[in-house]
Structures are given as C-alpha cells and as structure tokens.
Amino acid sequence: MKNKKVLITGASIAGPTLAYWLHKYGFEVSVAERAAALRLGGQNIDVKGPALEIARKMGLEDRIRDANTTEIGIRFVNTDNKLLAEFPKDSALSMTQDLEILRGDLVNILYEHSRKDVLYLFDDYITQVQESPHDISVTFNSGKTETYDLVISAEGIGSSTRKLVFGEETEFKFLGLYTAYLTIEKAATDSRWARWCNARGGIVYMLRPDNYGSTRASVTFLADEKDYKSRSVAEQKQVLIERMRGTGWESDRLINEITRTQDLYFDKVSQVKSPRWSKGRIALIGDAAYCATPIAGKGTDLAMSGAYILAGELSIAETYQEAFDSYEKKMRPYVEKSQKLPPGVPRIVYPTSRLGLFLLNSLFTVAGSSPVKSIISLFGKGKKKEEVDIDLPDYLQINRNRF
Ligand SMILES: Cc1cc2nc3c(=O)[nH]c(=O)nc-3n(C[C@H](O)[C@H](O)[C@H](O)COP(=O)(O)OP(=O)(O)OC[C@H]3O[C@@H](n4cnc5c(N)ncnc54)[C@H](O)[C@@H]3O)c2cc1C
Structure with a gap:
C-alpha cells in the first residue's frame, strides 16, 4: 500500500x-x-x-x-465491613487474574x-x-x-x-450506571485483598491494592442518564459526593478523597x-x-x-x-x-432498597449463587485465561x- x-x-x-x-x-x-x-x-x-x-x-x-498489582483475591463485605465471602486469586470464581496490571x-x-x-x-x-x-x-x-x-x-x-x-x-446504549475511578491513600482497612461493598441506594464501592502503596477506588451507582460530562470537574465531584453522602461503609473517607483528587475519571457506563x-x-x-x-x-x-x-x-x-x-x-x-x-446484568447487583440489599448480601455468602456469578461474569472473569476468542x-x- x-x-x-x-x-x-x-x-x-x-x-x-x-x-x-x-x-x-x-x-x-x-x-x-x-x-x-x-x-x-x-x-x-x-x-x-x-x-x-x-x-x-x-x-x-x-x-x-x-508490574503485577499484588492483589491476592476479592472479599465481599457489608457496610459494617463484615466479611460475607472471599475468593482468593486461584479460585475459579475470583475476579483477580494471573496477569493483573494497573x-x-x-x-x-x-x-x-x-x-x-x-x-x-x-x-x-x-x-x-x-x-x-x-x-x-x-x-x-x-x-x-x-x-x-x-x-x-x-x-x-x-x-x-x-x-x-x-x-x-x-x-x-446506556446501561443505567455511572462510574468514577480515583487513586486514594492506603488506609488501615486496606490490604492486598480487593474489597467489594454494596451500599445503600444502588451504589457499589470497590477498593483494590496497587503496586505503588496506594489504593485504587471505584464508585459505581445506578442513575438516570444525564449530561454530567459537559459539567466542570468541580460540578462532577459535587454530583458524586451528593450521591455518596450517608451511604455508609467507607463513604466519608472516599468523599474526602474525591474532594481533593486531581485524578478523577467520571463517566456514564455506555x-x-x-x-x-x-x-x-x-x-x-x-x-x-x-x-x-x-x-x-x-x-x-x-x-x-x-x-x-x-x-x-x-x-x-x-x-x-x-x-x-x-x-x-x-x-x-x-x-x-x-x-x-447476561439478562438482568448489571441491575441485579445494584439493589436500591434495604430489603434488596439485605437479600443480596445474604446471597453473597453462597459461593455459587447467582449474584456472585453475575459479578464475576460482569467483569469477564471466571473464564479460561488463555482463551483467544478471535x-x-x-x-x-x-x-x-x-x-
Ligand atoms: C483515565 C482513564 C481511566 C480508566 N480506567 C479504567 C478502569 O479502571 N477500568 C476499566 O475497565 N477501564 C478503564 N478505562 C477505560 C479503558 O481504558 C478502555 O475501556 C479500554 O482500555 C479501551 O482503550 P482505548 O485506548 O480505546 O480508549 P481509552 O482508554 O478511553 O483512551 C482514549 C485516549 O484518547 C485520549 N483522547 C480523548 N479525546 C481525544 C482527542 N480528541 N484527541 C486525542 N486524544 C484524545 C484520551 O485522553 C485517552 O488517553 C479508563 C480510561 C481512562 C481514559
């Protein structure tokens, strides 16, 4: 050519x-x-x-x-940080893979x-x-x-x-979710385990270790489609903070980090x-x-x-x-x-009511239950690592x- x-x-x-x-x-x-x-x-x-x-x-x-992130597996916790289930890296259901990199x-x-x-x-x-x-x-x-x-x-x-x-x-195709990523200071509650917490109001927090001594946070929540992208970063932070306030778990820590971060990625999931x-x-x-x-x-x-x-x-x-x-x-x-x-994904793992949250958290304790399988499939994990499907x-x- x-x-x-x-x-x-x-x-x-x-x-x-x-x-x-x-x-x-x-x-x-x-x-x-x-x-x-x-x-x-x-x-x-x-x-x-x-x-x-x-x-x-x-x-x-x-x-x-x-450049491996050093993560050793994932733990599902409730808003009191009580362990519901854990899947080490070598478990078939773990989200953490062999070649995991930032x-x-x-x-x-x-x-x-x-x-x-x-x-x-x-x-x-x-x-x-x-x-x-x-x-x-x-x-x-x-x-x-x-x-x-x-x-x-x-x-x-x-x-x-x-x-x-x-x-x-x-x-x-808007999937009904917004997500934010940011790097935050490591706290005493962080370890080499990733932690997943479903909080009140259809919000999921995930904190993961990195290989630089800090923690990588994501905040994902259910919302109607709005044009947040055209707003300033300060306004986007405000939207996020309002949504997170009072949702429990480590939300106050995350709000504090969002207020001062220079490294916010915030977008709709489409x-x-x-x-x-x-x-x-x-x-x-x-x-x-x-x-x-x-x-x-x-x-x-x-x-x-x-x-x-x-x-x-x-x-x-x-x-x-x-x-x-x-x-x-x-x-x-x-x-x-x-x-x-898969049908029902992603909404199935973002319950908005207290009852829905209680039921979901109860199901987390059952390893093979559908929410656990959905979360793993959500991130394309639990599949054969070497599969080259193209x-x-x-x-x-x-x-x-x-x-
Ligand atoms: C800051 C950031 C953080 C992310 N975090 C995650 C994550 O944690 N997990 C995850 O699964 N996915 C994440 N993603 C998305 C992920 O990178 C993509 O889904 C995937 O890797 C495909 O990459 P891509 O190269 O097509 O696009 P992207 O990774 O989205 O990169 C696009 C690049 O183009 C640049 N750009 C945008 N507009 C223009 C323009 N007009 N001219 C020139 N350059 C332009 C952007 O600055 C960016 O560097 C993130 C993306 C970004 C940008």
Missing part, C-alpha cells in the same frame, strides 16, 4: 498498540494525545486471551508480569515500547479535517496543519473526531454502537468504535485486537478501503459477542510470504 503516513489520535491502549504494529510494517506514524501527558488513572485490568497473545507477539509479557502501567508500557519509533504529540487534538482524493489535511487545536494519508481515532468513548466526521450516527468504523480516510478503533464498558471485561481485548487487526490488514491490502473493510469484517462478530450481557492472523508471516 502506498498510503503510509498515518495520524493516530489517543495515547491509551488502542493508540500505542496500533502505532507499534504500523511502524513494524513500515508506516510513518504520529500519535496525538489530547491530554498534556499520558493519562495513567484507573484500576486493575487483566491481560488475558487475545490481549495476552498480542502482548506476547510484542515481547511484552514479562514486563506486564513484573491500566496506567499498561498504557505506560505500550507508550515506552513505541515512543522511539513514533512521533508522540501531547496536548493537542483535531479541530478540522479536509479530505482530498490524495490525502487528508488535519488542523489541530494548536493551530498547526499537517497532511496525512490516513487518520485513526483511538480517542475512547467520547471521541470528538468521531463526532466531527461521523456526526450523530453513533449510538450509545456501550458504543457505530454502524460503520470508517469513512473515507478515517477509521475508528477501541472504545471510540465499540466500547463494551468495564462491565463486559473486554476493553483491553477489544482495543488491542482491533489495533492488531487494523494494522495487519493495512500492511497486506492494496488500498486503505480494502483494509478498512476487512478490519471491520474480522472484528464485528467479536465485538457483537463481547457486547452481549482469530489473530500472523501478518508478519503473511507479509514475508508475499515479498
């Missing part, structure tokens, strides 16, 4: 993975990230199945293993692995695109203009380039359903194209396999149109399967055989 100058937008998981592979196939790659530096927040993610297979192909398995550590590993071969531009994003039959001209927020052959958006669920190019055609993943010289990958939500436990698998397949198809196709088509053909069935959630062709070999 002649069109080899590519701009990728978004330096998280999908963007740097795509950059690595495109460079390997001889493309000239730049990555523009909207934030001033890598965004390293978030909780544990597990590298399993296709993500692990791709990490191996990239020579990263050992580095990922070395999202930020994986982002950093992927960035470090590609930065010497790829031009990273921070603190910038696309404000305008203009396609011609030969190329695509991009105007950045910084005022700079540059011409590329292709642009790939890996900007996550709220992608502004997707909106600019595809308009309103993307649909969002799946992204895009009728097409490319238009002209622009394509979408990762959450920007097909976010399945953290609830599906597939974000890393989808982001890395989409990046791997798109890069591979671009390396073997005669034209970018052909590559975009086969990328979509190969990925779409996997995306559709990954976005399917075909990942050996594009390097295919390229070697062709030339």
Whole structure:
C-alpha cells in the first residue's frame, strides 16, 4: 500500500498498540494525545486471551508480569465491613487474574515500547479535517496543519473526531450506571485483598491494592442518564459526593478523597454502537468504535485486537478501503459477542432498597449463587485465561510470504 503516513489520535491502549504494529510494517506514524501527558488513572485490568497473545507477539509479557498489582483475591463485605465471602486469586470464581496490571502501567508500557519509533504529540487534538482524493489535511487545536494519508481515532468513548466526521450516527446504549475511578491513600482497612461493598441506594464501592502503596477506588451507582460530562470537574465531584453522602461503609473517607483528587475519571457506563468504523480516510478503533464498558471485561481485548487487526490488514491490502473493510469484517462478530450481557446484568447487583440489599448480601455468602456469578461474569472473569476468542492472523508471516 502506498498510503503510509498515518495520524493516530489517543495515547491509551488502542493508540500505542496500533502505532507499534504500523511502524513494524513500515508506516510513518504520529500519535496525538489530547491530554498534556499520558493519562495513567484507573484500576486493575487483566491481560488475558487475545490481549495476552498480542502482548506476547510484542515481547511484552514479562514486563506486564513484573508490574503485577499484588492483589491476592476479592472479599465481599457489608457496610459494617463484615466479611460475607472471599475468593482468593486461584479460585475459579475470583475476579483477580494471573496477569493483573494497573491500566496506567499498561498504557505506560505500550507508550515506552513505541515512543522511539513514533512521533508522540501531547496536548493537542483535531479541530478540522479536509479530505482530498490524495490525502487528508488535519488542523489541530494548536493551530498547526499537517497532511496525512490516513487518520485513526483511538480517542475512547467520547471521541470528538468521531463526532466531527461521523456526526450523530453513533449510538450509545446506556446501561443505567455511572462510574468514577480515583487513586486514594492506603488506609488501615486496606490490604492486598480487593474489597467489594454494596451500599445503600444502588451504589457499589470497590477498593483494590496497587503496586505503588496506594489504593485504587471505584464508585459505581445506578442513575438516570444525564449530561454530567459537559459539567466542570468541580460540578462532577459535587454530583458524586451528593450521591455518596450517608451511604455508609467507607463513604466519608472516599468523599474526602474525591474532594481533593486531581485524578478523577467520571463517566456514564455506555456501550458504543457505530454502524460503520470508517469513512473515507478515517477509521475508528477501541472504545471510540465499540466500547463494551468495564462491565463486559473486554476493553483491553477489544482495543488491542482491533489495533492488531487494523494494522495487519493495512500492511497486506492494496488500498486503505480494502483494509478498512476487512478490519471491520474480522472484528464485528467479536465485538457483537463481547457486547452481549447476561439478562438482568448489571441491575441485579445494584439493589436500591434495604430489603434488596439485605437479600443480596445474604446471597453473597453462597459461593455459587447467582449474584456472585453475575459479578464475576460482569467483569469477564471466571473464564479460561488463555482463551483467544478471535482469530489473530500472523501478518508478519503473511507479509514475508508475499515479498
Ligand atoms: C483515565 C482513564 C481511566 C480508566 N480506567 C479504567 C478502569 O479502571 N477500568 C476499566 O475497565 N477501564 C478503564 N478505562 C477505560 C479503558 O481504558 C478502555 O475501556 C479500554 O482500555 C479501551 O482503550 P482505548 O485506548 O480505546 O480508549 P481509552 O482508554 O478511553 O483512551 C482514549 C485516549 O484518547 C485520549 N483522547 C480523548 N479525546 C481525544 C482527542 N480528541 N484527541 C486525542 N486524544 C484524545 C484520551 O485522553 C485517552 O488517553 C479508563 C480510561 C481512562 C481514559
């Protein structure tokens, strides 16, 4: 293919993975990230199945293993912090997996692995695109203009380039939940066990250890869909705090941390359903194209396999149109399967009444009960760790055989 100058937008998981592979196939790659530096927040993610297979192909398995979060299992507790059930790492029902890493550590590993071969531009994003039959001209927020052959958006669920190019055609399936992630100081109640607590009013707190001596917190609650995203961070914090006040357990500690954090990620839990993943010289990958939500436990698998397949198809196709088509053909069935959630999920694990909470907490003590199974399935766990449920062709070999 002649069109080899590519701009990728978004330096998280999908963007740097795509950059690595495109460079390997001889493309000239730049990555523009909207934030001033890598965004390293978030909780544990597990590298399993296709993500692990791709990490191996990239020579990263050992580095990922070395960055293990040290979590030894999960404990379900009630609002008095009384233990209801625990599942150690080696239990079939545990949420903690073999290769568990902080999202930020994986982002950093992927960035470090590609930065010497790829031009990273921070603190910038696309404000305008203009396609011609030969190329695509991009105007950045910084005022700079540059011409590329292709642009790939890996900007996550709220992608502004997707909106600019595809308009309103993307649909969002709101799952009735909002979630917040933040890093907090470790307290005496924290240990190497993750703790899950269902509190009053359809709210779930989860605290997990990290490998830096701090604790990673998530707050997830049931709510009607509102446009919190367009509000300031201070206003988003207020929404969260109001929702958490008086819910018990360690909510006062968390409210205090939210008040002073600089590291808040707060968003609605929605799946992204895009009728097409490319238009002209622009394509979408990762959450920007097909976010399945953290609830599906597939974000890393989808982001890395989409990046791997798109890069591979671009390396073997005669034209970018052909590559975009086969990328979509190969990925779409996997995306559709990954976005399917079991009936009743996620609402089943977010009771709003005291009775519902009591019943759920009683069921937690029964290892094989449906809420426990639902929670484990919510995060895609309890599945065979090595299962690679999408075909990942050996594009390097295919390229070697062709030339
Ligand atoms: C700060 C943060 C914390 C997260 N924490 C968790 C977690 O704890 N658990 C979990 O399961 N998932 C978490 N996620 C989501 C998870 O990373 C994704 O579901 C998945 O890994 C797919 O990654 P992605 O690369 O497609 O998109 P994302 O990880 O969403 O990354 C998108 C990147 O694009 C950048 N960006 C956005 N708009 C633009 C633009 N216009 N131009 C250039 N760059 C842009 C963003 O700053 C970000 O770096 C988090 C995401 C972020 C950004």
